[in-house]
Amino acid sequence: MGLAIILALIVAPEDADQGISQRIFYIHVPIALTAYFCFGLGAVKALFLLWRGDERYDLESYVAIHQGTIFGALTLITGAIWAKASWGVWWTWSSNQLVLFLVLFLFYCAYFMLRFSLEDGPRRARSSAVYALFGVALIPVSFLAIRLAEDFIHPTVFTREGPQMSGSMFATFAITWAAVTLLAYVLYRVELAGKRLDADLRELREALQ
Amino acid sequence: MTYLADVAALTRKDLRVELRGRDTLPAMLLFVLSTLVVFHFAIPDGAGDDAAYGLLWVAIVFTALLGLARAWVPEQEHGVLDGLVLAPCDRSAIWLGKSIATLAFLLAAQAVALPAFVLFFEPLDATALAGVLLADIGICAVGSLMSAMAAAARAREVLLPLLVLPLAIPLIVGGIGAAVSADGERFLLFLLLYDAVFAVLSWASFEYVVTE
Numbered sequence: 001m002g003l004a005i006i007l008a009l010i011v012a013p014e015d016a017d018q019g020i021s022q023r024i025f026y027i028h029v030p031i032a033l034t035a036y037f038c039f040g041l042g043a044v045k046a047l048f049l050l051w052r053g054d055e056r057y058d059l060e061s062y063v064a065i066h067q068g069t070i071f072g073a074l075t076l077i078t079g080a081i082w083a084k085a086s087w088g089v090w091w092t093w094s095s096n097q098l099v100l101f102l103v104l105f106l107f108y109c110a111y112f113m114l115r116f117s118l119e120d121g122p123r124r125a126r127s128s129a130v131y132a133l134f135g136v137a138l139i140p141v142s143f144l145a146i147r148l149a150e151d152f153i154h155p156t157v158f159t160r161e162g163p164q165m166s167g168s169m170f171a172t173f174a175i176t177w178a179a180v181t182l183l184a185y186v187l188y189r190v191e192l193a194g195k196r197l198d199a200d201l202r203e204l205r206e207a208l209q
Numbered sequence: 210m211t212y213l214a215d216v217a218a219l220t221r222k223d224l225r226v227e228l229r230g231r232d233t234l235p236a237m238l239l240f241v242l243s244t245l246v247v248f249h250f251a252i253p254d255g256a257g258d259d260a261a262y263g264l265l266w267v268a269i270v271f272t273a274l275l276g277l278a279r280a281w282v283p284e285q286e287h288g289v290l291d292g293l294v295l296a297p298c299d300r301s302a303i304w305l306g307k308s309i310a311t312l313a314f315l316l317a318a319q320a321v322a323l324p325a326f327v328l329f330f331e332p333l334d335a336t337a338l339a340g341v342l343l344a345d346i347g348i349c350a351v352g353s354l355m356s357a358m359a360a361a362a363r364a365r366e367v368l369l370p371l372l373v374l375p376l377a378i379p380l381i382v383g384g385i386g387a388a389v390s391a392d393g394e395r396f397l398l399f400l401l402l403y404d405a406v407f408a409v410l411s412w413a414s415f416e417y418v419v420t421e
Contacts, residue, residue: 050417107375112371117362126417127358131372133414134351137406138376145379148386203295 024085026172028078031071032097036139037102038068038184040171043136046129058125059199063191067184069108094105096146103142107135111128136180214265215298219306224313226283233279234314237272241322244268245329249395260335261330262388266381268322269341270348270374275333276314278369278379280307281360294419304353312349333388333414336397340387343400344380347407351376354411379403 045061048054059105080090093099111131118124227233248264284290293303319341327333333341355372359365380403386396 002332033232080279103375103378110368110371110375113368114358116361117368119361123361123418123420127361130354130414130417131358134376134407137410138379139407141403142400144402145382148306148396149382150367 011016020204024078024082026176027180028075028082029054029173030177031078032101033177034077034180035068035071035101035104036185037181038064038071038188039108039132039135042068046132048134049125049129051203055122055125058128059195060192061129063195065108065111065132065135066191067188069105069112071184072105072108073100076105096143096150100139100143103146104135104139105128107138112133194204212299212302215302216309217331218304219293219303220309223307224309227310231249232282232306234270234317236279237276237314238321239317240287241268241272241318242325244271245322245325249329254330259389259413261326262385263410265326265388266384269319269344269384270377272322272380273311273315273345273352274370274373275309276311276318277349278354278366280311280353280356280365282381285360290419296381300416302414303419304411305356307357308349308353311353312345315345315349315415316342333338337388338414339342339397340384340393340400342382343397343404347400348373348402350404350408350411354415354418376407 042061042064042120045057045064049057049061079095079101083098084094086092091098109127115124115128115132118127176199211383213239225369228401245265248261248268252260252264284293294300321340323333323341352369352373355376356369359368359372380400383396383400387393388398390396
């Protein structure tokens with residue numbers, strides 16, 4: 001997997017023909033897509049939790065959203081760098097995707113606040129799950145809202161420069177996307193294993209006392 | 210029809226508690242009026258007329274948050290929620306009753322605040338008023354659920370705004386769009402969509418939030 005990332009990074013410069021700033025595209029967009037995927041996964045697990053009532057899904061949903069939030073933060077950072085490189089400012093409200101990620105980032109930070117201020121137990125699991133489901137409903141609604149808001153905040157719609165992707169660029173993009181998804185998946189498994197170990201250890205300690 | 214009767218009974222209970230205790234509504238009224246006065250000093254001259262609409266929406270959202278923060282306090286203090294959950298009615302009726310009661314408080318506060326806004330700042334047309342009404346419904350529907358979630362948490366006063374504000378951003382977009390855009394109907398439609406999506410979601414998920 002590390003090889004895939006390195007490969008993609010080496011391949012990328014070859015076909016990045018409009019300056020160095022374009023290269024971040026290969027990192028930024030896969031990270032953003034992976035973040036969406038993690039949020040979606042978290043919501044699916046949350047739905048399973050509410051549906052089947054199996055405690056296992058709580059941890060899985062939490063870890064997926066944790067991953068999503070980390071990748072969301074990375075999206076904001078790489079997005080800001082890209083914005084600085086190509087538009088000359090660190091932040092621009094006219095980039096719909098960036099604004100959407102900011103809203104989602106705030107939303108999912110509140111998810112952690114909620115989670116850590118509730119008592120451990122089935123009620124916390126269900127409240128977190130309900131909030132995670134709200135997040136998935138919020139993504140399309142916010143996107144629509146941000147698109148609509150352009151109307152009165154920015155009369156002229158910002159059109160992003162950049163050509164259509166050529167075949168080799170798309171291949172690079174696909175490789176980095178696969179690599180980032182794989183990275184997210186591995187992190188997810190590691191984090192999940194760690195959290196499970198933690199929970200088992202805590203149970204064992206309580207049993208021994 | 211028993212469902213509607215349950216909802217009506219629960220709403221009546223909340224309104225009666227408020228009528229006897231007068232904990233929430235006077236606070237909301239005073240808050241929204243003082244915010245409007247603060248805004249007069251906060252907007253510099255020549256900031257443009259549209260800035261006032263933005264501030265109106267800030268005032269509306271925070272007034273709603275004030276009402277929502279109080280929404281489950283009587284239940285929490287006297288252990289009423291356990292009784293309600295045990296009562297032989299659909300649990301989502303509890304949410305609907307609370308949402309309607311909160312909406313009633315918010316509308317009552319706005320019945321004073323909106324004329325005051327027109328008097329102090331800018332006129333409001335029918336589209337803007339429809340936007341306010343639709344956004345009120347959305348924020349009360351979502352907020353009642355979030356408030357029930359936060360009521361079980363340790364730092365509930367701090368938590369509630371954090372939970373509600375990201376969810377309220379689309380409502381603010383819709384409300385301001387309805388007030389300032391030339392094509393306000395589009396924003397009303399969007400608010401309607403938001404209300405439908407999130408009301409159904411809250412209605413369906415309330416049961417999971419309150420049961421132990």
